[in-house]
Amino acid sequence: MGLGCVFRDWRGAFVGATLKKEKGSCRPIEAEARALVMGLVEANRRNFSPLIIESDCQVLINKLKKKEADFTELGNWCDGILRLAKVNEDLFGSQVVWSFAGRKKNKVAHWLAHSGSVWDRQVVWTDSPPLSLLALLDDVQGRDPCNGG
Numbered sequence: 001m002g003l004g005c006v007f008r009d010w011r012g013a014f015v016g017a018t019l020k021k022e023k024g025s026c027r028p029i030e031a032e033a034r035a036l037v038m039g040l041v042e043a044n045r046r047n048f049s050p051l052i053i054e055s056d057c058q059v060l061i062n063k064l065k066k067k068e069a070d071f072t073e074l075g076n077w078c079d080g081i082l083r084l085a086k087v088n089e090d091l092f093g094s095q096v097v098w099s100f101a102g103r104k105k106n107k108v109a110h111w112l113a114h115s116g117s118v119w120d121r122q123v124v125w126t127d128s129p130p131l132s133l134l135a136l137l138d139d140v141q142g143r144d145p146c147n148g149g
Helices: 030-046 058-066 073-092 107-116 131-141
Strands: 002-008 016-019 052-053 099-100 123-126
Touching: 002 030, 002 107, 016 030, 016 107, 030 052, 030 107, 052 058, 058 073, 058 099, 099 107, 099 131, 107 131
Parallel strands: 052 099
Antiparallel strands: 002 016, 016 123
């Protein structure tokens, strides 16, 4: 199973990405939760703040917005995600915002997740994405890479 996250600045410009392969399989909602954990760990490590976390998993985003506590496996994942978000809030003084993003807006992260299945370790890009990701990033931002944006 592959996990992927992309980081953008306030203008939507690429500032980093990460992907990794994990053994085994799980439900899609758990894979999304695992990707959020990976992204928050990297965001905290790189001092990214303020954070707007986007996911195309409406159920997960709703649980995180409500900060619902439950005793399910998903509830445990949410607790871990919310703890990492609290670390970011405590370190940088700005609240983490949870946002639902449709599949088109989230397709860069999905491309990374699918690409993650071919790597044998976690990969992190800073500042500039791999060439295979450039056109996809421009498409999501609504720019034409052939005409300079």
